[in-house]
Amino acid sequence: MSSAFSIGGEELASRLLVGTARYPSPEVMRRAIRAAGASVVTVGLRRQAPGERAGEDFWRLIRSLGVRLLPNTAGCRTAREAITTAHMAREIFDTRWIKLEVIGDDYTLQPDPFGLVEAARALVDDGFEVLPYTTEDLVLAQRLVDCGCRVLMPWGAPIGSGQGLLNPRALAALRHRLPDVTLIVDAGIGRPSHAAEAMELGFDAVLLNTAVAEAGDPERMAAAFARAVEAGRLAYEARPIPERDLAQASTPLIDTPFWHQH
């Protein structure tokens, strides 16, 4: 087993966090979350008409899973919208954790760094444990840490794109420069190998949704991701060998048959 992992001082059994959207059915979602072994799942908020039951039905389902909830501020385009959404989420879900999203571009769903910092500062001051969805930009990451964020969630690639880690060197630089911050790759993961790569870079956890929810068999894919995350983490803790330019025989050659010194 790999070492323990915590968010906001709370120790978590799994380094794989999953979303609750886009599954073919609530039952498939429930089975996939169980197969992922996730101890944290993300949830959202939407406008609800009077008499509509969707919210209550989802609430009951999600409570039955016995997992920690991480509400998001999806769809917010300004710091003010995100701050208000975070407060509504805190009341409904009874948690101070918030996945802070402030979107700056409709095509890439890239975070707005300026709105993100503004909202993060306000929410930390209001007592939230803020987990900002951010880019791989190092200086933005440092600003968010300055605001009091103890967890950062840089994207691997645009949300739902399944492209994997587009800028692994920048992600590695974040890990190197922010050794004490909990880093979670959020968004863009498509395959278990992408998740393993993030974990091998030393990321503390991976958060994904579409890669499991829209897989041909979400439950099986969730199980595959659980193993990939665990394998990647174990590999990081085991300290991989450095890359070399030339071959280096793995079998010791001295005194092998026909051995002679050149």
Place this chain on the structure above:
Amino acid sequence: MNEVLHLTVNGEPTRVPGPASVASLLRRLAYDPAGHLAVAVNKTFVPRAQHQHHPLRDGDEIDVVAPMQGG
């Protein structure tokens, strides 16, 4: 006084007799009082404990939200 308040609730134009509070609006629209709902007025959060005391004004925009799936 039978003042009518022109409100926008979740993007829909809604008229209610005044005076009204967040709590009276939710009752009038038949929202489940035990439901998992949160409210913002003009993009500012109004905590449940203040629903009774938060007066609504003509032109207010109200958002009523509930849990949903999210990534």
